[in-house]
Amino acid sequence: MDTYAGGPERFRTQIGSLIRTARRGQGMESAQLAKRAGVPMSVLEHIEQGAIALDPDVISRVSAALEAEASAPSSPTPVHLRVHGGVTLSGSIDVKTSKNAGVSLLCASLLTSGTTTLRRVARIDEVNRILEVLASMGVQYRWLGDNGDLEITPPAKLDLSNINAEAARRTRSIIMFLGPLLHDHPQFDLPFAGGCNLGTRSVEPHLSVLRPFGLEVETSHGTYHASVSDGTVAPRKIVLTERGDTVTENAIMAAARCPGETTLINASPNYMVQDLCFFLEKLGVSIEGIGTTTLIVHGQPEIDADVDYALSEDPIEAMSLITAGIVTESEISVCRVPIEFLEIELALLEEMGLDYRRSEEYPAENGRTRLADITLYPSTLVARADKIHPMPFPGLNIDNLPFFALIAACAEGSTLVHDWVYENRAIYLAELNRLGADVSLMDPHRVLVEGPTRWSGAEIVCPPALRPAVVLLLAMLRAKGTSVLRHVNVIHRGYEQLAERLGKLGAKIEVFRGD
């Protein structure tokens, strides 16, 4: 008897689509999955299209091959890209939702005992790692269809005795569990935060904003040992000494369930913080001052509502795609750009001579974030007279700075790019020299870029940092000839199917795997 609503045909289509999504999510070509599963490629293709009856043995081999890949977090098969550069792009591409709001809202889902549905979550490693950690605490999740919709259901009581330390240590975002967990857990341990190698990133600002909520943390053997006592009584005023994004998010998540009013001074008004606030408002937490540096959070001691929230688009992915168009001197449209978070970047590019058109604004699915489509035209760029440096929002986004080094290398003249934030990130930009650029390291924070570059192809291993790795990929799109970018797994931390999506714009990129 067919017990599946919709009948076997729909069942086939859904299974096929699940397999295709999982395969693509792992950056695997059909031929590779077919080989690993020991299934003829034509059979796999038919399964993915829902075009043949399902053989349980074949399905179990395909699913084992996918699982083997997905459950190898510490040593995923290295993925590499072969780029045939010098090709002009065309067409339009949509910006996906952000890594940074994605991870924050996954952590925030712990604030409600109801079910959280997040719409259009990017299928990226950073999200997967947090999901692995949540699953190890007893949280259930399932992807709904192909669009990144994710349903998260907490258990009656979280089990913090068996946290997946390996997944946790590979992401810095683990630190955002402190704020939600302090509500119902007088004592708990969390593994140390990890992430990209960008130099030392202190967690002290997090501990400092969480102390008024009663949190004390001792560290030993790679673990934060947290204990929670009564915090200060409302109304509380907390001054952030650094306007950090995840610090602000931790403080908001702590305040969300503490009775009374918490005022945060020098809060980050950045995009991921806004997404978190919009999400919490849907859970009944009222927050004044969203988008400003003073937030007043009115806590709700118990939250047991179901919530359904559509994340907003990623300004850093938007900048990455805009950079792809600029460096390849292409006419492309980058659609669904969260425009409030790219005003400075676009103004700078305009100063450098970029010709582009901006559409009328329209709302994102969350009904709050403003989007616009940006059409880029081939432009002759000149270096900016003053240095280019980031600032906390509303300045030039810290994560967008690396893209300006590449754009400067395409412009006529010298540009000083100053990354005052990260100790290591600017250093990786000197890798552009392998492709013909003239990037001099003045000190660990400042690079001098002389343009325009006569680009040429090269083989490079990705640096252990997300944005510099993407910058190299984009430079390879520009460089005539064939380049190879090795170990691009770091890019999967923050971008979904980037090579494939650039391919749809005409970029010639082959994905291959192996040691």
Ligand SMILES: CC(=O)N[C@H]1[C@@H](OP(=O)(O)OP(=O)(O)OC[C@H]2O[C@@H](n3ccc(=O)[nH]c3=O)[C@H](O)[C@@H]2O)O[C@H](CO)[C@@H](O)[C@@H]1O
């Ligand atoms: C998951 C997530 O959301 N990650 C983002 C978040 O990380 P996150 O919020 O974790 O960033 P950090 O708190 O590590 O801050 C980054 C660096 O900036 C320094 N700092 C920050 C603010 C300030 O007012 N003064 C100051 O000196 C910090 O000391 C640190 O060295 O913000 C970073 C800075 O925008 C982004 O690169 C990350 O993509």
Ligand SMILES: C=C(OP(=O)(O)O)C(=O)O
């Ligand atoms: C530094 C970054 O993020 P994270 O905080 O996840 O390391 C980034 O997105 O470039």
